[in-house]
Amino acid sequence: IWDEVLKEASYKLNEQEINTWLKPLSIAELRGDIVTISVPNRFYKTWVEDKYLTLIKNIFNITLSIEADIELVIKNQTKKKNNNIQASSPTYHININNHNSNINKQYTFDTFVVGGSNQFSHAACMAVGEGFFHTYNPLFIYGGVGLGKTHLMHAVGNKLIQSYPKLKILYISSENFTNEMIYSLKTKSMDDFRGKYRSIDVLLFDDVQFLAGKERSTEEFFYTFNSLYDSQKQIIITCDKTPNEIPTMEDRLKSRFAWGLIADIQAPSNEEKTAILMKRAELMNLELSEEVALFIAENLKSDNIRELIGALIRLSAFASFHNEELSIELAKRSLDKFLIKKDRALNPEVIIDTVTSFFNIKPTELKSKKRTKSISYPRQICMYILREKLNISLQEVGEYFGGRDHATVLHSIKNIENKIKTDNELKELVNVIYKKLYS
Numbered sequence: 001i002w003d004e005v006l007k008e009a010s011y012k013l014n015e016q017e018i019n020t021w022l023k024p025l026s027i028a029e030l031r032g033d034i035v036t037i038s039v040p041n042r043f044y045k046t047w048v049e050d051k052y053l054t055l056i057k058n059i060f061n062i063t064l065s066i067e068a069d070i071e072l073v074i075k076n077q078t079k080k081k082n083n084n085i086q087a088s089s090p091t092y093h094i095n096i097n098n099h100n101s102n103i104n105k106q107y108t109f110d111t112f113v114v115g116g117s118n119q120f121s122h123a124a125c126m127a128v129g130e131g132f133f134h135t136y137n138p139l140f141i142y143g144g145v146g147l148g149k150t151h152l153m154h155a156v157g158n159k160l161i162q163s164y165p166k167l168k169i170l171y172i173s174s175e176n177f178t179n180e181m182i183y184s185l186k187t188k189s190m191d192d193f194r195g196k197y198r199s200i201d202v203l204l205f206d207d208v209q210f211l212a213g214k215e216r217s218t219e220e221f222f223y224t225f226n227s228l229y230d231s232q233k234q235i236i237i238t239c240d241k242t243p244n245e246i247p248t249m250e251d252r253l254k255s256r257f258a259w260g261l262i263a264d265i266q267a268p269s270n271e272e273k274t275a276i277l278m279k280r281a282e283l284m285n286l287e288l289s290e291e292v293a294l295f296i297a298e299n300l301k302s303d304n305i306r307e308l309i310g311a312l313i314r315l316s317a318f319a320s321f322h323n324e325e326l327s328i329e330l331a332k333r334s335l336d337k338f339l340i341k342k343d344r345a346l347n348p349e350v351i352i353d354t355v356t357s358f359f360n361i362k363p364t365e366l367k368s369k370k371r372t373k374s375i376s377y378p379r380q381i382c383m384y385i386l387r388e389k390l391n392i393s394l395q396e397v398g399e400y401f402g403g404r405d406h407a408t409v410l411h412s413i414k415n416i417e418n419k420i421k422t423d424n425e426l427k428e429l430v431n432v433i434y435k436k437l438y439s
């Protein structure tokens with residue numbers, strides 16, 4: 001787990017800070033709502049408390065979804081000695097000595113699971129990664145939070161570094177671009193800033209949506225874009241929406257985004273989520289069965305892959321702490337509040353209750369032989385819904401209505417089926433009932 005914390009921290013801190021201050025720490029105990037971290041000495045304790053505690057806490061709470069307080073203890077004063085809680089995930093390292101330093105080495109094509117939801121973007125990125133530069137330029141990738149956009153960009157970077165070590169590749173988020181620009185304005189070093197951005201071969205520009213509304217940085221990005229594009233350099237841009245959906249983004253920039261290829265990433269299916277979990281478990285040396293992976297994939301509330309992986313890390317933390325295997329039962333316990341609460345089970349009684357209370361009639365009336373329209377119409381609708389939602393046999397449906405035979409039931413259901421095709425009011429009405437069924 002500590003490795004995961006270090007990895008997350010590496011997005012916020014530089015390598016030296018991590019090596020000096022965070023690497024020497026370890027998790028001593030993980031219990032309920034307290035994470036105890038052991039630090040080498042007093043000096044560390046004060047320093048870490050002052051400077052990094054908030055960050056560490058945020059990583060635990062937000063990224064790893066472990067809602068806990070952090071307690072620092074000095075190593076030899078730890079009550080229990082370091083147990084084997086640390087997951088053996090690969091260590092994270094960045095190379096700060098060359099211009100490709102801000103490419104995250106862990107985000108490669110090898111660790112990226114391809115499926116229907118992302119294959120288009122993946123294929124386009126692969127092509128750029130293999131050095132086909134002018135085909136998809138700019139390459140604009142859009143998709144929701146945590147669906148792998150940043151991962152793909154770094155994967156392109158990593159692949160290019162391997163085959164073309166001389167290439168100058170720069171990964172930057174629009175936020176950091178803005179920060180750098182503001183700094184350069186303050187220190188009157190805009191020439192350096194422009195020089196830097198216009199001398200690169202491949203620009204990986206992440207989360208362009210954050211430029212929206214920021215006139216000065218949008219303008220600066222516009223010039224950077226033009227200059228690179230004119231000299232036939234490759235540009236990849238990511239965004240959480242399509243160019244046209246970005247509010248207050250200049251039209252001239254939007255239209256440029258459409259010059260190349262626009263590719264999307266959709267939310268993953270349960271099968272893809274399962275595959276991603278299996279892959280991640282393999283990278284973390286965890287023994288995860290497909291059954292448990294599928295359980296998490298199907299039951300986690302969110303489609304965000306970062307949260308999906310967070311759930312796995314949380315589960316593995318629980319497993320090593322309690323010295324248990326990764327099981328569905330443990331997943332239920334450890335992930336409880338992140339899991340979808342299954343809908344109140346739909347059954348015939350619930351449906352009949354909902355329909356009768358909607359039409360303000362009594363269930364007994366529905367079951368009676370009454371044929372007035374105010375009763376027979378709701379009755380038909382109810383039969384239709386039973387059949388639609390529960391897919392039970394005609395005969396069984398009939399049994400809920402005072403033993404009507406299956407021909408009568410079929411006739412009623414067909415009647416509603418036909419009407420619903422043309423009658424918008426009826427359609428709307430049935431939809432309202434559906435909503436009530438699930439509320």
Ligand code: ADP
Nearest residue numbers: 111112113145146147148149150151276305306
């Ligand atoms: P985004 O930039 O779209 O918000 P990220 O690229 O940061 O999302 O992905 C979030 C997390 O999910 C990362 O840890 C990333 O490695 C992982 N991830 C996303 N998509 C995949 C995938 N297809 N296969 C494996 N891991 C993935």
Ligand code: MG
Nearest residue numbers: 149150206207
């Ligand atoms: Mg991202």
